[in-house]
Amino acid sequence: LANEFEKHNVELNNLDNISIHNNDASIFLRLNRGEFDVIDIDPFGTPSPFLDSAGYCARRESLLCVTATDTSALCGTYKEPCIRKYNSKPYKSEYCHETGIRILVGFCALTLSKYAKCIEVLLSHSTEHYMRLYLKVKKGSKKSDKSLTNIGYISHCKECMYRECNKGLATAIPAFCPECGEKLIHAGPLWLGEIQNKEFISDMIDESENKKLNSEKQLLKLLNACLIESESPATFYDVHSICRYLKISAPKLDLIFEKIIENGYEAEKTHFSPTGIKTNAPINEIKKILLKLNNG
Ligand SMILES: C[S@@+](CC[C@H](N)C(=O)[O-])C[C@H]1O[C@@H](n2cnc3c(N)ncnc32)[C@H](O)[C@@H]1O
Ligand SMILES: [Zn+2]
Structure with a gap:
């Protein structure tokens, strides 16, 4: 039925050169490896099962968009689903939506690294019940190795709200809070690199402002907020x-x-x-x- 609507929409909009397929996303991606300028993974719930095929099939300089609606897992309401789906330990804090985004980005980076690919986060946001990433895919084992140095851990003190970030997949992380001596709680592995790209977001803002569309007001608000935090520290x-x-x-x-x-x-x-x-x-x-x- 969805395919019928898609065909109807193509006709309504007088579009040509559109091909519509009905196939499992992972199979479709693998059948057309290297053919995509943009891959948009927008499933119900977790994107995790599709990321391997997306990572394998994404080409150099292409755009990979990822949506996750399983925010309760990524934010740490339930710890086990996050460990299962993203191989990362979440932690429910006042900044857990950022931790969730960083877990999702980290998982994408680790998944793509298997194929000697890496990512640059162009834009990421957590809005209402979902999280969304816009990633630029790059290729090369050296670049990929370097990119993985952005993987690390956030350690948080529940008692005094102290936190610190440590980069490295198997780095030493402190067990106790240096401020109050309480046991620290760790979240990760997750992405400690940039999660907003100033240039990309500025270009998007310019583009939207030129159009001056009313419908873009909400979008502009979000983009401006993301732009402001593009050079801010984690958490x-x-x-x-x-x-x-x-x-x-x-x-x-x-x-x-x-x-x-x-x-x-x-x-x-x-x-x-x-x-x-x-x-x-x-x-x-x-x-x-x-x-x-x-x-x-
Ligand atoms: C959240 S909706 C995506 C909506 C769409 N991106 C949009 O913005 O209108 C998820 C869609 O993924 C489809 N889907 C679920 N599992 C799939 C799979 N294994 N392969 C391809 N599509 C799948 C569902 O039928 C559903 O239409
Ligand atoms: Zn403390």
Whole structure:
């Protein structure tokens, strides 16, 4: 039935050179290896079973788009499905949607590396109930080896919200929090490289602005948010979580950003959360700033 609708749509839009197929995606990809400029994996639930064929068949410089709707696995609501589907341990924190995106990217990078291919993340976002990646595929074993140096772990302290990132698939990761001594929780292996590409997103924004379409307002909002975080560090702090911990009411978000920057750190908003701050300031600095702002 879907094929009938597709044929109808092709006619309605007066398109030619469109071929419609009804086949299992993995088989179709393998039958046409190297033929695709764009591969868009958009299944129900996890894209994991299709990524091997997509990775095997994607050609140099092509675009690989990946959607995942199993966000509860990637975000760590359920740990085991994430380990099964993405071979990575998730952790449910205030920034778990970012961790989820990084697990998904990491899994794509590791899957493609089998075929001496690697990826560059052009754009990634977590919106409502799904996550979406736009990846540029590159070829070469050296490039692939280098790309895998972006795989690593995020270690998080549940007690004081300290976190640190360590790159390397089998790198040494600390067992205890250097701030409070609590046992750290680890998420990974996951992607610690860039998850937004400034140039690609800027070009998309220019393109959308030229069209000035109303329907593109939402898209522009998302793209601008992703652009801002393109050079930000991994993970972010959630103002409400820290204020709850400090037992204070949350100061105005703009003031917090202002103070962090005044103290010599960077601070950016994130599309992952309206109360999130991406910053290179350590947790203790942020706590001090929040307490100071709260005391007027
Ligand atoms: C979430 S929908 C994708 C919708 C489409 N990308 C869109 O935006 O309109 C998932 C689609 O994948 C199809 N599908 C499920 N398993 C498949 C498989 N093994 N091979 C090819 N298609 C499959 C389903 O029939 C369904 O139409
Ligand atoms: Zn701690």
